[in-house]
Amino acid sequence: MYSVKEPDGGTPLRVSDQLVTITIDGAPVTVPAGTSVMRAAAEAGVHVPKLCATDTLEAFGSCRLCLVEIEGRRGYPASCTTPAEPGMKVRTQSDKLARLRRGSMELYVSDHPLDCLTCPANGNCELQEMAGAVGLREVRYGTQGKNHLDLAKDESNPYFIFDPAKCIACSRCVRACEEVQGTFALTLDGRGFDTQIAPGAGNFLESECVSCGACVQACPTATLMEKSIVDKGQPDHTVVTTCAYCGVGCSFRAEIKGAEVVRMVPNKDGHANHGHSCVKGRFAWGYASHPDRIKTPMIRTSIDDPWREVSWDEAIQYAASEIRRIQGAHGRGAVGAITSSRCSNEETYLVQKLVRAGFGNNNVDTCARVCHSPTGYGLKTTLGESAGTQDFDSVDHADVVVVIGANPTDAHPVFASRMKRRLREGARLIVFDPRAIDLARTPHVEATHLLQLRPGTNVALINAFTHTIVAEGLHKEDYVHARCEHAAYDKWKAFICDPRNSPEAMEEATGVPAAKVRAAARIYAGARNAAIYYGLGVTEHSQGTTMVIAIANLAMVTGNLGRPGVGVNPLRGQNNVQGSCDMGSFPHELPGYRHVSDPAVRALFSTHWGVPIEPEPGLRIPNMFDAAIDGSFRALYVQGEDIAQSDPNTEHVTRALRSMECIIVQDLFINETAKFAHVFFPGSSFLEKDGTFTNAERRISRVRKVMPPLAGLGDWEVTVALSNALGYPMHYDHPSQIMDEIAKLTPTFTGVTYDKIDRLGSIQWPCNDKAPEGTPVMHVDEFVRGKGRFVLTEYVPTDERTSWKYPLLLTTGRILSQYNVGAQTRRTRNVIWHSEDHIDLHPHDAEQRGIVDGDWVAVRSRAGETVLRACLTDRMQPGVVYTTFHHPESGANVVTTENSDWATNCPEYKVTAVQLVKVAAPSEWQRQFGDFSARQQELLPRT
Amino acid sequence: MDAHKLVKMANEIASFFEAEPDRAVMLEGVAGHLKRFWDPRMRRELLRWQDEHHGEGLKDTVRDAIAAHRDKLLGGL
Numbered sequence A: 001m002y003s004v005k006e007p008d009g010g011t012p013l014r015v016s017d018q019l020v021t022i023t024i025d026g027a028p029v030t031v032p033a034g035t036s037v038m039r040a041a042a043e044a045g046v047h048v049p050k051l052c053a054t055d056t057l058e059a060f061g062s063c064r065l066c067l068v069e070i071e072g073r074r075g076y077p078a079s080c081t082t083p084a085e086p087g088m089k090v091r092t093q094s095d096k097l098a099r100l101r102r103g104s105m106e107l108y109v110s111d112h113p114l115d116c117l118t119c120p121a122n123g124n125c126e127l128q129e130m131a132g133a134v135g136l137r138e139v140r141y142g143t144q145g146k147n148h149l150d151l152a153k154d155e156s157n158p159y160f161i162f163d164p165a166k167c168i169a170c171s172r173c174v175r176a177c178e179e180v181q182g183t184f185a186l187t188l189d190g191r192g193f194d195t196q197i198a199p200g201a202g203n204f205l206e207s208e209c210v211s212c213g214a215c216v217q218a219c220p221t222a223t224l225m226e227k228s229i230v231d232k233g234q235p236d237h238t239v240v241t242t243c244a245y246c247g248v249g250c251s252f253r254a255e256i257k258g259a260e261v262v263r264m265v266p267n268k269d270g271h272a273n274h275g276h277s278c279v280k281g282r283f284a285w286g287y288a289s290h291p292d293r294i295k296t297p298m299i300r301t302s303i304d305d306p307w308r309e310v311s312w313d314e315a316i317q318y319a320a321s322e323i324r325r326i327q328g329a330h331g332r333g334a335v336g337a338i339t340s341s342r343c344s345n346e347e348t349y350l351v352q353k354l355v356r357a358g359f360g361n362n363n364v365d366t367c368a369r370v371c372h373s374p375t376g377y378g379l380k381t382t383l384g385e386s387a388g389t390q391d392f393d394s395v396d397h398a399d400v401v402v403v404i405g406a407n408p409t410d411a412h413p414v415f416a417s418r419m420k421r422r423l424r425e426g427a428r429l430i431v432f433d434p435r436a437i438d439l440a441r442t443p444h445v446e447a448t449h450l451l452q453l454r455p456g457t458n459v460a461l462i463n464a465f466t467h468t469i470v471a472e473g474l475h476k477e478d479y480v481h482a483r484c485e486h487a488a489y490d491k492w493k494a495f496i497c498d499p500r501n502s503p504e505a506m507e508e509a510t511g512v513p514a515a516k517v518r519a520a521a522r523i524y525a526g527a528r529n530a531a532i533y534y535g536l537g538v539t540e541h542s543q544g545t546t547m548v549i550a551i552a553n554l555a556m557v558t559g560n561l562g563r564p565g566v567g568v569n570p571l572r573g574q575n576n577v578q579g580s581c582d583m584g585s586f587p588h589e590l591p592g593y594r595h596v597s598d599p600a601v602r603a604l605f606s607t608h609w610g611v612p613i614e615p616e617p618g619l620r621i622p623n624m625f626d627a628a629i630d631g632s633f634r635a636l637y638v639q640g641e642d643i644a645q646s647d648p649n650t651e652h653v654t655r656a657l658r659s660m661e662c663i664i665v666q667d668l669f670i671n672e673t674a675k676f677a678h679v680f681f682p683g684s685s686f687l688e689k690d691g692t693f694t695n696a697e698r699r700i701s702r703v704r705k706v707m708p709p710l711a712g713l714g715d716w717e718v719t720v721a722l723s724n725a726l727g728y729p730m731h732y733d734h735p736s737q738i739m740d741e742i743a744k745l746t747p748t749f750t751g752v753t754y755d756k757i758d759r760l761g762s763i764q765w766p767c768n769d770k771a772p773e774g775t776p777v778m779h780v781d782e783f784v785r786g787k788g789r790f791v792l793t794e795y796v797p798t799d800e801r802t803s804w805k806y807p808l809l810l811t812t813g814r815i816l817s818q819y820n821v822g823a824q825t826r827r828t829r830n831v832i833w834h835s836e837d838h839i840d841l842h843p844h845d846a847e848q849r850g851i852v853d854g855d856w857v858a859v860r861s862r863a864g865e866t867v868l869r870a871c872l873t874d875r876m877q878p879g880v881v882y883t884t885f886h887h888p889e890s891g892a893n894v895v896t897t898e899n900s901d902w903a904t905n906c907p908e909y910k911v912t913a914v915q916l917v918k919v920a921a922p923s924e925w926q927r928q929f930g931d932f933s934a935r936q937q938e939l940l941p942r943t
Numbered sequence B: 001m002d003a004h005k006l007v008k009m010a011n012e013i014a015s016f017f018e019a020e021p022d023r024a025v026m027l028e029g030v031a032g033h034l035k036r037f038w039d040p041r042m043r044r045e046l047l048r049w050q051d052e053h054h055g056e057g058l059k060d061t062v063r064d065a066i067a068a069h070r071d072k073l074l075g076g077l
Helices: A037-043 A095-110 A126-133 A172-181 A214-218 A227-232 A279-283 A312-330 A345-359 A373-382 A392-397 A413-424 A458-471 A477-483 A486-497 A503-510 A514-526 A544-557 A577-582 A599-609 A621-630 A650-659 A715-725 A735-745 A754-760 A843-848 A924-938 B003-017 B023-037 B040-052 B060-068 B070-074
Strands: A019-024 A027-032 A089-091 A160-162 A187-189 A196-198 A224-226 A237-242 A251-257 A260-266 A335-339 A364-366 A400-404 A428-432 A449-451 A530-534 A568-570 A635-639 A662-667 A679-682 A691-694 A699-703 A808-813 A838-841 A856-861 A865-872 A880-884 A912-918
Touching: A019 A037, A027 A037, A037 A089, A095 A126, A160 A227, A172 A214, A172 A413, A214 A224, A224 A227, A227 A260, A237 A699, A260 A279, A312 A335, A312 A635, A312 A662, A312 A679, A312 A715, A335 A345, A335 A621, A345 A364, A345 A577, A345 A599, A345 A635, A345 A691, A345 A715, A345 A735, A373 A544, A373 A568, A392 A413, A392 A530, A400 A413, A400 A514, A428 A458, A428 A514, A449 A514, A458 A486, A458 A503, A458 A514, A458 A544, A477 A544, A503 A514, A530 A544, A544 A568, A577 A691, A599 A735, A621 A650, A635 A715, A691 A735, A699 A754, A838 A843, A843 A865, A865 A924, B003 B023, B003 B040, B003 B060, B023 B040, B023 B060, B023 B070, B040 B060, B040 B070, B060 B070
Parallel strands: A019 A089, A335 A364, A335 A635, A400 A428, A400 A530, A428 A449, A530 A568, A635 A662, A662 A679, A808 A880, A838 A865
Antiparallel strands: A019 A027, A160 A224, A187 A196, A237 A251, A251 A260, A691 A699, A808 A912, A838 A880, A856 A865, A856 A912
């Protein structure tokens, strides 16, 4: 069911330059050509009864409730399937129409339980509403005839029930699964009276269903119903806010009863998601009220001491005194902070301001260090701005989609559904990935080319791809000459055309047949609009930045920038990766990606903040760890990150954490990093504060407080208090004032205000005098840096090589139901789908090692060893294995190394040489981890 | 700071810029990157390694970049 009282035009909005005027019950209405009579009526304020129609789905015309009379036409056409035509005169009400509609309703109700008063949809049921609308007063067929009322409920899904007794076979759920989600998990099974909705052969949990909730949302009755509504009843009000999971940044209506969320419903007006959702945003919000939440500040002098619950004031004063003590003893640069991509723009802005103005150094970094920092560097260097070039809607205009090192159906599922729809419409797909990701072959979508390269050879492959285009003269020389630096281009053209970059020369490195590379490249070059979407499979390599640059080179040389349907689109992992980078979280940049060495920029901030700004870059996260071990870095404030689980070479990270004298963790839970902390500030979830998130398309959306902070303070308030205690006063009464300051100091944000976001729904930066309502597509007439700059991208193999001792390559990633380190999703019923991480390997590699599915297997690398359960799958190519890092005890990052991107130190998570050996016991690290975690649990206050 | 790690990082930076055919531009690229992205204590340690260990393990490109742009790299130390 849609959100309470959400308008529904019945059929989808049409966009057309041609307008059509018709009359509805005597009143004229003008609509775009292609609009249905039903929607035209809705535009005129006339709501034709309907059951099978809804504006998120194409018209189906089965329920026969929306019949109308059209002057000059015979019969009673369905208004949902009848397009408006010029001059059409439509009557929506007549005695005959009323009789026909009541007749249909009688048939529906004769096979529907009459339990409205105890039904969970009571008060928000379209069947109930339509019974009222058509004036149903009797059911001539009675209720004792043949019916479906005894069919059993399917309660297998953790979040919703399927009660076939209440089904009216309108097919909205089936169509939502097909049209909106693109999974095709549901079908109408049987014919005539025997027709039933069926999730494949088994129940919902065993089916292909991905629990996106589209079917539940589309259901007009209580047939598919959220268990939270069954348990708690209908909400009494809604608040529009933004999801705190991935970088798609879906808009949701939080439906609330008192101060308790009872349901999250995707917002049809949401510009990023257009009313769609995934299992995480739609259902996995229960962590916010999980009993593991820490609600009281705590301090301790040693990590071997018990935690002591204290007041906010005592915790903040203690933290401030420790920072000042350490700076006094070891220098101003001995302390730093890490901002979070899970926190709001305002919160990350404040933390970096605290570091630069309060700590007096530039030792601030963010978790984008370990995901998309190469994107910032690469796109800034070539195009002039550290951000993706398009909006999500742009994919609707793409004729060729290239997905490189991304797994959108798992990591960005709502955008993946959008992309799949475009692919079903006929756009062609090229995938660069060591694994056969789901998108490469999914219902009604199949990649034209899956270039299944060896891990670590991205640059070799894209050089070969681009070589083909330029050497064969398929590039857009005119575009390049008009838009790009000539000297740099000439130098680059000579480089890329060199035979060493040909597909044939690179085949040995990449493992991808040259003919296949050439064929794929020709498709990309020949497209009217070709768009590239990429993820961490690009950035998390020793040549991550080189690969981002190479992607930008490819887009420039083919003229695929500056209009809808094209572009370079980084799919950001977390909800506010883009925003945390925008806000100056990197140690070398102030907000708006301006280098700290720029005197004019420093002067601007110094003047506003009232303190001098250090002109030298500070430490990046991996450098902080090294500096901690060498003793020059001794205190760290970590807001909303779990570096002990997410960063590579866990034993190195924990050694660094143990080396520090004061670690301050601000989080919802005692995460892995907090086990090494001395101060714990209880964090606030996205439901408990105001602010903004910026998604992967540069879209700034509001986060609105739905309930009070469980610990009494929002995260931004804690940073303000810490700054005040350090002697650098901050004066904000509300996050909107922080955004006002950001706008004042950041040229790409000068037009951003909370009022404007409220008015427009969301804003894509740059938003300033040149673009007062934002910028969906960047680099339209010229690049942000002026002329685009081609940069040479020599393929340099990673130092991480296979050997007889470590003959396999491990690559790591994530899955649909879990999110990042899993701190949130592990505390939801999503664990039913992924209760542990496992190691995926090809059956050939398994057979060679005597491993069968489900065996415990030691994963050994040069960095460490962990033990995971084996999962055999031909999705992997022989020689490549894969795991996820959602569960801390799995120790995926015990195995990954400190190899990193040459430019940004982004870790090379995607390439680790390993060996797999069948074992019978956990690793030594896992045993020690278990002991340490148990001990830390004992040190928590008993409740 | 772990000098060996810094040597490895500096060499990787050099590997990127070595694609540049103009050696002066290449060396400026290496030095400029170190200046713009490395905390002063990292640069200090790299220069110490160059001076005290004759740049052992460093690629020629890094050694030459340090030699050509020492003043720039010293700035802020």
